[in-house]
Amino acid sequence: MNITVKNVKLSNWIKEVADLCQPDNIHICNGSREEYDQMIETLLKSGIAIPLKTRPNSFLFRSDPSDVARVEDRTYISTSSKDEAGPTNNWIDPVELKKIMLDLYKGCMKGRTMYVIPFSMGPIGSPIAKIGIEISDSPYVVVNMHIMTRVSSRVLELLGTDGDFIPCLHSIGAPLAPGQKDSKWPCAPIEKKYISHFPEENLIWSYGSGYGGNALLGKKCLALRIASAMARREGWMAEHMLILRLTNPAGRQFHIAAAFPSACGKTNLAMMQPSIPGWKCECIGDDIAWMKIGPDGRLYAINPENGFFGVAPGTSYNTNPMAMDTLKENVIFTNCALTDDGDVWWEGMDGDEPKHAIDWKGRDWTPESTEEAAHANARFTAPASQCPVICKDWEKQEGVPIDIFIFGGRRTNVVPLVYEAYNWDHGVFLGATAASETTAANIGAVGNLRRDPFAMKPFCGYNMGDYFRHWIEMGKRLGNKAPKIFYVNWFRKSSEGKFLWPGFSDNSRVLKWICERVDGKANAKKTSIGLLPDEKNIDLNGLNISPENMKELMNINPDEWKAEIPDIEKHFATFGKRLPEELREQLKEFKERLR
Ligand code: OXD
Ligand code: MN
Numbered sequence: 201m202n203i204t205v206k207n208v209k210l211s212n213w214i215k216e217v218a219d220l221c222q223p224d225n226i227h228i229c230n231g232s233r234e235e236y237d238q239m240i241e242t243l244l245k246s247g248i249a250i251p252l253k254t255r256p257n258s259f260l261f262r263s264d265p266s267d268v269a270r271v272e273d274r275t276y277i278s279t280s281s282k283d284e285a286g287p288t289n290n291w292i293d294p295v296e297l298k299k300i301m302l303d304l305y306k307g308c309m310k311g312r313t314m315y316v317i318p319f320s321m322g323p324i325g326s327p328i329a330k331i332g333i334e335i336s337d338s339p340y341v342v343v344n345m346h347i348m349t350r351v352s353s354r355v356l357e358l359l360g361t362d363g364d365f366i367p368c369l370h371s372i373g374a375p376l377a378p379g380q381k382d383s384k385w386p387c388a389p390i391e392k393k394y395i396s397h398f399p400e401e402n403l404i405w406s407y408g409s410g411y412g413g414n415a416l417l418g419k420k421c422l423a424l425r426i427a428s429a430m431a432r433r434e435g436w437m438a439e440h441m442l443i444l445r446l447t448n449p450a451g452r453q454f455h456i457a458a459a460f461p462s463a464c465g466k467t468n469l470a471m472m473q474p475s476i477p478g479w480k481c482e483c484i485g486d487d488i489a490w491m492k493i494g495p496d497g498r499l500y501a502i503n504p505e506n507g508f509f510g511v512a513p514g515t516s517y518n519t520n521p522m523a524m525d526t527l528k529e530n531v532i533f534t535n536c537a538l539t540d541d542g543d544v545w546w547e548g549m550d551g552d553e554p555k556h557a558i559d560w561k562g563r564d565w566t567p568e569s570t571e572e573a574a575h576a577n578a579r580f581t582a583p584a585s586q587c588p589v590i591c592k593d594w595e596k597q598e599g600v601p602i603d604i605f606i607f608g609g610r611r612t613n614v615v616p617l618v619y620e621a622y623n624w625d626h627g628v629f630l631g632a633t634a635a636s637e638t639t640a641a642n643i644g645a646v647g648n649l650r651r652d653p654f655a656m657k658p659f660c661g662y663n664m665g666d667y668f669r670h671w672i673e674m675g676k677r678l679g680n681k682a683p684k685i686f687y688v689n690w691f692r693k694s695s696e697g698k699f700l701w702p703g704f705s706d707n708s709r710v711l712k713w714i715c716e717r718v719d720g721k722a723n724a725k726k727t728s729i730g731l732l733p734d735e736k737n738i739d740l741n742g743l744n745i746s747p748e749n750m751k752e753l754m755n756i757n758p759d760e761w762k763a764e765i766p767d768i769e770k771h772f773a774t775f776g777k778r779l780p781e782e783l784r785e786q787l788k789e790f791k792e793r794l795r
């Protein structure tokens with residue numbers, strides 16, 4: 201095939217991949233609207249994309265029922281030694297893994313087009329941005345990458361003849377024999393799926409899945425796993441964090457970066473509209489933050505993404521009106537239900553349930569059906585620029601200065617609504633020991649408690665012990681300019697199993713206390729776990745919540761916390777010598793405080 205690309209590394213790589221995967225055609229993407237429209241046109245013709253009557257330029261896709269979420273069990277950090285990948289990652293020796301995958305890649309694009317997608321994570325040309333090139337045989341991936349990243353021929357211009365990029369190779373792993381009819385969502389069986397990262401050479405190889413983070417390689421693979429390893433080498437941070445700007449009635453701005461595990465409400469918080477008068481919230485990002493120390497010694501964050509790949513079920517005008525308004529046009533929906541009037545629907549959406557719909561598997565659905573109409577990990581892919589509360593500075597090349605870090609997760613019990621770390625190292629201890637009940641964002645059991653340090657367990661591209669050390673070191677470099685660290689839990693339940701806290705826009709009440717702490721204007725009391733507000737310090741004006749509920753939300757039961765210690769010790773022990781001394785010390789002090 202006669203393809204001319206100026207960049208030497210890219211041109212060689214395209215040839216190499218084409219020889220290996222043997223596609224029928226090669227298409228170099230330019231990111232234009234025409235290209236998007238053409239791809240959608242082809243997807244419509246083949247019946248893979250379903251047009252939505254009620255939302256202009258929006259389409260529904262249904263994945264194969266076996267390919268509905270990230271596959272953490274099939275995700276690898278392939279470093280030269282197992283120890284470099286650490287205890288939280290799956291590891292296969294790079295030579296062995298490449299051999300396995302080269303065999304799979306051989307001829308895997310037969311009968312298909314190979315798309316070369318040049319993209320920038322971060323505004324094109326920003327000093328913090330990184331260039332990636334994804335090669336994929338999935339047109340669904342191309343249209344999603346158009347929304348989630350900045351796909352453009354300008355990226356190729358920027359690369360010039362010798363610029364460097366992160367190669368991201370993706371195949372759905374379903375070659376077509378001559379005359380063979382394609383399926384609607386071709387993919388490989390689970391045992392042939394591999395989501396592989398080679399952080400020592402900034403390389404990503406993904407095979408067998410077409411879904412979300414397995415296939416849109418700019419997101420979890422590049423912007424978190426590979427970027428976290430680069431960030432450690434280069435002295436910056438790549439985190440699984442939303443970024444928002446909160447402005448108080450006096451006009452003082454606070455920038456908050458918050459890490460919660462997948463499907464724990466990052467998108468909702470990022471777009472939250474405060475229920476307290478005079479406060480304003482603007483969204484900068486809902487999933488990933490790249491942060492560097494700026495010339496003034498503060499930590500500056502950018503959102504490397506260009507869109508939102510959010511969980512649809514549970515999203516409504518009640519829980520996230522700004523997301524609902526973002527979804528009016530130009531959206532790709534995956535695994536949602538289709539209503540009879542040609543709209544999408546999912547569990548938890550406003551209004552009545554439809555009397556009839558087509559479920560995510562393409563079957564008739566009625567409220568009597570025993571299965572859900574939309575898959576629990578059904579998603580929307582929407583341009584960030586469409587969010588009504590997108591911050592005007594969301595694409596600022598140098599980013600925004602972070603004042604506050606928040607960690608959290610889904611905990612039915614034990615953990616109070618909010619508390620503050622005593623200092624940076626204690627904050628790192630809170631991040632390192634964060635635990636959450638698992639969700640449908642990953643294939644596997646839902647609702648089990650797991651330690652998910654910094655919400656990065658599935659996304660850290662190197663030994664998590666070294667990642668903790670990197671956090672400790674960043675704190676030393678930031679000194680008194682370091683963001684203050686807090687921990688929240690919106691998900692505590694009463695003994696009857698009811699949520700104690702209303703959440704969503706009322707989370708602004710908690711953020712207000714946090715901001716006032718940063719400004720030295722609110723009190724806190726010392727407890728064994730950290731600094732807690734007095735119940736009266738949280739602004740409950742206009743909120744109907746019983747004093748008993750507030751008490752339960754803030755309750756610290758030392759016995760329950762003592763019961764956590766063996767699990768924290770076990771968790772820490774997995775890092776062996778790589779666990780920073782500072783965290784050992786934090787655990788010791790915690791135990792002493794609990795005595
Ligand atoms: C996501 C995830 O898709 O964390 O953002 O799973
Ligand atoms: Mn995420």
